[in-house]
Amino acid sequence: MPWVESRGNSVRVKWDTGRVDPETGKKIYDGKSSTKWTEDEAFDYGLDRESDVRNDRYISRRDGSLLMKDYCRDWPDTLDVGHLRERNVRSHLRLYVIPRWADVAVGDIKPSMYRAWEKWLRAQPHIGDRYAGEILGTFSMLMDDAVEDELRKVSPVPKKRKRGRYVKKKREKKREMAIADVHQLALNALVYWGFAGYVFVLTMAYTGMRPAELYALRREYCHPAWPMSDPDEEQREESVERYTRRGMPAIRVEYQHQWKDSQLTLLPPKYESRRALVIPPFLAELLDMLLASHNSEWVFVSISGSELAKANFTYQYWRRIADGQTASVPRRQGGGRGGCWRPLPGWSGVKGWIGKRLYLLRHGHKEWLDEDGHSRIAAESRMGHEVAGVEGLYANVTVAMEKRIMDSLQERWEGLMRTLGDDFTLPSPISLPVDLDGWIKSQVRAAVGKGT
Structure with a gap:
């Protein structure tokens, strides 16, 4: 009593x-x-x-009085998630959750207080809808765990009903990914970055690989070395039988490059989506030429020859490739301010890609697969996605499916080559390690001959 x-x-x-x-x-x-x-x-x-x-x-008043800043300090250590997810969660707590709720008791957060904070968060000009959703998702997970820890009776975050006005989600405006635009992006990369840039853009567009997977693509997992160089004996034998003996060149997505604990680290690809990707013959030839042109363990290296993941790729590479750049002024001998050590001619941005994300090349690859009528299981598997439910359980990617993907991608390339003509010349301002101009002319001749 x-x-x-x-x-x-x-x-x-x-x-x-x-x-x-x-x-x-x-x-x-x-x-x-x-x-x-x-x-x-x-x-x-x-x-x-x-x-x-x-x-x-x-809920004990003593337990419920635990301050949010104290709960947020220890809570991330209880999460069993990938390092990128954990890094994002800690960032959300440090930048947005703790500054707002630090001195509020866990048990004192009311639904009305949460709704006011959500409204404020979404109104901030520097916080997009997607990022705001990620922050609120972290907070919701935090409150759910507070309930399990008996610090609250229920979460203040609404679970079922939706309040307020309906607001249609904003979707990014996209246009069809034309092969001519992709090739122009590759040519811009050739001028700014060199031969590696040309192959990089085409590889992303023709495989749908994620940027971090391309950064981490190692020589032993790339055509022509793979699959004979695969260190997994069982996987090597299966892949040789499936790809090499059937004349289907392929590359293996085994890693992604990410920063972990301030160290550039090889990690499994997103969703553990290790996979083999059959590639069209023209891309196989380009990759063979690229690997023969350097001795790095990485397929794609930066302008300075180091790991590509060390660069701020969006700012230092992609924006220049997609948006264009004015001609750079060479630095005068003797030093001094102004000028550039890598004088380059100017080039125009690619219409439809100015200001757009690199990741849309991956989106465009999926668009090509759908446009060419490939099966859903083959397309999703190639993108590194799992098909849920019974469809995914019963489905399987066959050799014939992969062969059709390889052929349709090659046909798309040959269609582009037929539009270039014999008088096409490369815009590269520097000497290349390979005869790319001669190679493209041979591609044009082969495509024209095949189309007649």
Whole structure:
């Protein structure tokens, strides 16, 4: 039964929490006082709390008073997620959750307080809808765990009903990915980056690989070395039988390059989506030429010859490739400010790609697969996705499916070659390690001959 006592102008009530101190063996009591209570009201309040204890609804006032800044300090250590997800969660807590809720008790956050914060968060000009959703998702997960830790009765984040005005989600405007535009992007990369840039753009467009997977593509997992160079004996034998003996060149997506604990680290690809990707013959020839032109363990190296993942690729490479660049002024001999050590001619941006993301090359690859009528399981598997449900359980990617993908991608390339003509010349301002101009002319002749 609750115990009530008067203290000055207030009335205090204590009740049994149903817990025992493990060190002393004594019962643990909780309590509350108020200047507005009568003794009968205080007694009834204590009865209600003891009812909560008996029905597993009770949250100790002592536990519920734990501050958010203290809970957020230890909570990320309980998560069993990939390092990128954990890094993002810690960033959300540090930048947005703790600054708002640091000195608020975990048990004192009300749904109305959460809704006001959500409205504020989504109104910030520097926070996009997607990023705001990620922050709120982290907070929702945090509150769910607080309920499991018995710091709250329920989460303040609404789960089922949606309140407020309907707001249609903004979707990124996209246009069809034309092969001529992709080739122009590759030519821009050739001018700025060199032969590696030309092959990089075409490889992403023709395989749909994620950027971090391309950064981490190693020589032993790339055509022409793979699959004979695969260190996994069983996988090597199966891949040789499936690809090499059937004349289908392929590359293996085994890693992605990401920063972990301030170190550039090889990690499994997103969703553990290790996969083999059959490639069209023209791309196989380009990759063979690229690997013969350098000795790096990485297929694609930066302008300076180091790991590509060390660069801020969007800013240092992609924006120049897609948006264009004015001619650079050579730095005068003798030093001094101004000018550039790599004087380059100017080039125009590619219409439809100015300001657009590199990742849209991956989107465009899926668009090509759908346009050419390939099966859903073959397309999704190539993109590194799993098809859910019975369809994914029963389906399987066959050799014939991969052969059709290889052939359709090659046909798309040959269609482009037939539009170039014999007078096509490369815009490269520097000497290349390979005779790319001669190679493209041979591609044009072969495509024209095949089309007649």
